[in-house]
Amino acid sequence: MKKRLVVVGTQWGDEGKGKITDYYAGNADVVVRYQGGNNAGHTITFDGQRFALQSIPSGIFNPHIKNVMANGMVVNPVSVVSELEALEARGIREYNLYISDRAAVVMPYHSVLDGAMESMKGGKLIGTTKKGIGPAYADKYERTGIRMGDLLDADYFAARLRDALEEKNMELRMFGCEPMSFDTIYAQYMELAGRLGKYICDTSVLINEEIEKGSKILFEGAQGVMLCIDHGTYPYVTSSSPTASSVPQNTGIAPRYVDNVLGVCKAYTTRVGEGPFPTELEGATADYIRERGHEYGTVTGRPRRVGWLDAVVLNHTRRVSGIDYLALMLFDVLSGLDTVKICVAYELDGKRIETMPPTIPQFQRCKPVYIELPGWKEDISGIKSFGELPQAAQDYVRKIEELTKIKVAVLSVGPDRLQTVRLCDIF
Structure with a gap:
């Protein structure tokens, strides 16, 4: 029996990956979300209860599973805290969560720019959720983005944020939007860092250690292959690759460790x-x-x-x-x-x-x-x-x-x- 299973959507997303990941998570030691952000939803139903997850891996309901938000994701700390609070309010309080220190951060200006850019397209909309996912990925590849690990160093985060706002406030003005305050964002994200800091770590090291131990690992993506930035119906796609072939890059493991792929349709x-x-x-x-x-x-x-x-x-x-x-x-x-x-x-x-x-x-x-x-x-x-x-x-x-x-x-x-x-x- 193979020990590393990738669950991918084979269509345009919403195929039911959450249920399947939850179903197989009972056999897993680790569940890894490897791309996307809070623009995707996984719905899981059990014991008569329905849970809708956006960023959190689907193994969060099992206190024995290590849940990893890997480096290929773009993480909105506001959304993560909100999801965790919602889970805790419904009795899900025992869980193991790990967030990659190399995952890109969705900042407040990303969602505003996402909406503004979509509005500019007129009748040629992409259909974005306007949650800032595309702009966050764009900043990652432009090397101007902020990463989760940056939040653990207040001085470094401040410097990165100041540099980012010089550019982003110009863009916001171009789109007719109000510029954003450094002090407001800095204070908000330092508070978020205080709440999420205990979860932030080098998840590549963690996953590879679990592989060496022989742990059973489930990798879950968001959206579906037809929304892949390379292999989907471009430009009507997401900003990352949900394919199984993106797992090594997005999690920091060797390609040889991907040994079984389940397509959900x-x-x-x-x-x-x-x-x-x-x-x-x-x-x-x-x-x-x-x-x-x-x-x-x-x-x-x-x-x-x-x-x-x-x-x-x-x-x-x-x-x-x-x-x-x-x-x-x-x-x-x-x-x-x-x-x-x-x-x-x-x-x-x-x-x-x-x-x-x-x-x-x-x-x-x-x-x-x-x-x-x-x-x-x-x-x-x-x-x-x-x-x-x-x-x-x-x-x-x-x-x-x-x-x-x-x-x-x-x-x-x-x-x-x-x-x-x-x-x-x-x-």
Whole structure:
């Protein structure tokens, strides 16, 4: 049995990674969040309670698990403190949290600039959550950003903040926004440093020590591969790479230590925000899936766009992220439909293609080529094994495996962790 599992989203995010990470976390010693920030949401349901996480790793509910926010993340200290307070208010008080001293910090000016820049785009919106994630990553690569470890040195943080504000206040004025006060931000972040300082450390050292000990480690990303800055539907993407191939860089481990990748996908497809979506549905079927699947953003509350499952997308994400197994989520949502469809190819300018086109104009012109399968009417939310599924539901799963050449390891038939059917052991 392999000891290091990466959980990635295979679509445009919101696939149910939180539930799967929570499900496998029971077998883990360490859970590592390796990219993104508080622009992503993981929803976890157990014992009749629903928890929505944004930055905190999904293993936080188990006091025996080490939860790591790694260097590939951008960390908003305000959001982290708020999440921890919300968890503690609901009785989650015993946990082990570690925040990388090399993780970039989301500062107050990042969210203001994020919103201002998005507003400037007019009708060509990216669909950002306006939480400052993109600007924080931009500062990281421009080498003007502040890192979590900087907060532990008051003098150094002050110097970095003064330098940053010289530039950021000019940008804020350019966008017609009020400049920000050094004293206000410095005082706020020093208070946050006092609250979070005990969690800040070199998480690369910690993770490598756990690898040497033979610990079982679960790596979780945010968003999905189709929102990858390199391999997604650029520019309608996030500002980092959710792929499994980004794990070594984003956590400070060697590539050879990534030995198993679980791709999480819905039994259909959803997307939040702008950008092309070939299998998107409108009308009664879309409404049926959206309401049964509660398809509204965890962070934003926005209604998600919904569509049929897209095997072209799954094969693209399999290739660029090295997916070994699939977790098929919200499978129960499709119950009640007369027929279900899977997109197996696109038609682009009169030609059939089975790979992702590189540009948005090409992708927007893609028309889905479907196969249609019988649906099923039975309620499957209480099943405990694959053999209990109606034959049509079994056929749907096997067709996905055939089209993607990926074995389905897990089926989710409801939001609770107990509503999970394991087809094979992978971790």
